[in-house]
Amino acid sequence: MTESYDITIIGGGPVGMFAAFYAGMHNAKTQVIESLAELGGQVNALYPEKTILDVAGFPGVKGRDLIAGQRQQLEQFPLTIKTGEAVTNVTPNDAGFTVTTPKGSTQTRAVIVAVGNGAFAPRHLNVENETALAGQHLFYSVRDLESFRGHRVMVAGGGDAAIDQALMLEPVAKSVTLLHRRAQFRGLAHMVDLLQASTVNVQTPYLIRGLEETAAGEVDVTLKQVGATAATTHQVVDDLIVSYGFTADHSALAAWDISMAEDHRLIAVDRQMMTSVPGVYAIGDGATYPGKSPLIAIGYGEAPVAVQAIMSTYFPERRGPVHSTSITLKP
Numbered sequence: 001m002t003e004s005y006d007i008t009i010i011g012g013g014p015v016g017m018f019a020a021f022y023a024g025m026h027n028a029k030t031q032v033i034e035s036l037a038e039l040g041g042q043v044n045a046l047y048p049e050k051t052i053l054d055v056a057g058f059p060g061v062k063g064r065d066l067i068a069g070q071r072q073q074l075e076q077f078p079l080t081i082k083t084g085e086a087v088t089n090v091t092p093n094d095a096g097f098t099v100t101t102p103k104g105s106t107q108t109r110a111v112i113v114a115v116g117n118g119a120f121a122p123r124h125l126n127v128e129n130e131t132a133l134a135g136q137h138l139f140y141s142v143r144d145l146e147s148f149r150g151h152r153v154m155v156a157g158g159g160d161a162a163i164d165q166a167l168m169l170e171p172v173a174k175s176v177t178l179l180h181r182r183a184q185f186r187g188l189a190h191m192v193d194l195l196q197a198s199t200v201n202v203q204t205p206y207l208i209r210g211l212e213e214t215a216a217g218e219v220d221v222t223l224k225q226v227g228a229t230a231a232t233t234h235q236v237v238d239d240l241i242v243s244y245g246f247t248a249d250h251s252a253l254a255a256w257d258i259s260m261a262e263d264h265r266l267i268a269v270d271r272q273m274m275t276s277v278p279g280v281y282a283i284g285d286g287a288t289y290p291g292k293s294p295l296i297a298i299g300y301g302e303a304p305v306a307v308q309a310i311m312s313t314y315f316p317e318r319r320g321p322v323h324s325t326s327i328t329l330k331p
């Protein structure tokens with residue numbers, strides 16, 4: 001028999017996770033389907049060690065800790081969590097939708113699409129040896145700050161994420177070099193000020209032309225000064241972190257049987273977070289409307305809106321009180 005759910009949440013990033021908790025609080029039979037091996041979306045995959053400053057209630061919280069807290073929060077309810085499973089199709093039927101993954105199909109009354117930017121992958125350096133050094137000396141994010149303790153680290157990139165990583169490594173690493181191909185950084189003025197006040201060794205404008213592992217197990221980075229005729233130079237470090245941003249791929253959604261209206265390649269939603277397909281809602285970074293910002297706090301606000309809209313539309317008899325204490329606290 002096909003498993004059947006009230007709500008299926010596609011995408012287990014911070015926003016999908018919060019929607020799952022909220023659906024659980026409203027007693028909805030809910031499944032979360034996440035394509036990565038772990039829940040947590042961009043926060044867990046790209047910046048688990050970063051201290052996030054703009055989540056209400058936390059003066060500062062590490063990405064990893066925020067996701068661990070969310071995981072604990074949603075485990076209060078008997079939700080079905082499926083990881084390592086990408087949704088490949090959503091097909092309308094008389095009772096709602098069939099949701100398909102490579103592992104099979106399930107039935108659901110309503111869908112919440114919380115796919116963020118879709119499948120994301122880091123932008124690569126495109127130099128020889130890149131694949132061989134990846135995971136050994138070459139990284140695309142800081143997953144475990146302690147693993148860089150006492151190391152000479154080079155961060156390549158010019159955006160907020162690159163500056164953020166350089167500053168995060170500063171108190172832990174033996175030395176940090178931040179390399180950028182332009183003289184000016186793209187990061188926020190505040191971040192650039194922090195960088196200038198730090199001990200991070202800033203080198204601009206330089207490009208990485210090659211990587212070689214030395215006999216001592218270090219990385220010899222070949223550098224070329226942009227616009228200069230001088231030959232290349234070399235810098236030996238223990239680790240290189242490439243922070244050239246990420247490519248996002250929403251194209252998988254185009255293959256689904258439902259066709260959701262888009263705005264600038266994001267899913268357009270109304271004030272109840274409903275897409276152009278009745279019964280399908282979208283929240284988080286993947287959804288857009290006038291005034292939208294791709295932030296965790298914004299997505300957290302969208303999740304209850306979508307869940308409440310679903311409950312009042314499809315399960316009005318089960319629609320409960322709005323405040324959590326009225327729902328979860330036993331008399």
Ligand SMILES: Cc1cc2nc3c(=O)[nH]c(=O)nc-3n(C[C@H](O)[C@H](O)[C@H](O)COP(=O)(O)OP(=O)(O)OC[C@H]3O[C@@H](n4cnc5c(N)ncnc54)[C@H](O)[C@@H]3O)c2cc1C
Pocket residue numbers: 010011012013014015016017033034035036040041042043046047051052053054085086087088114115116117118119161252283284285286294295296297299
């Ligand atoms: C370097 C960096 C720093 C940031 N710093 C901050 C910050 O300080 N404060 C802040 O508020 N925001 C910050 N952000 C933005 C924040 O991470 C996003 O707003 C947030 O992750 C959005 O959450 P989400 O759940 O909508 O999407 P995501 O986190 O992108 O999660 C979406 C999930 O859906 C999954 N998925 C995609 N397609 C499918 C499919 N077909 N089937 C199943 N699963 C699928 C993906 O694998 C992913 O896990 C930062 C982002 C980056 C990259």
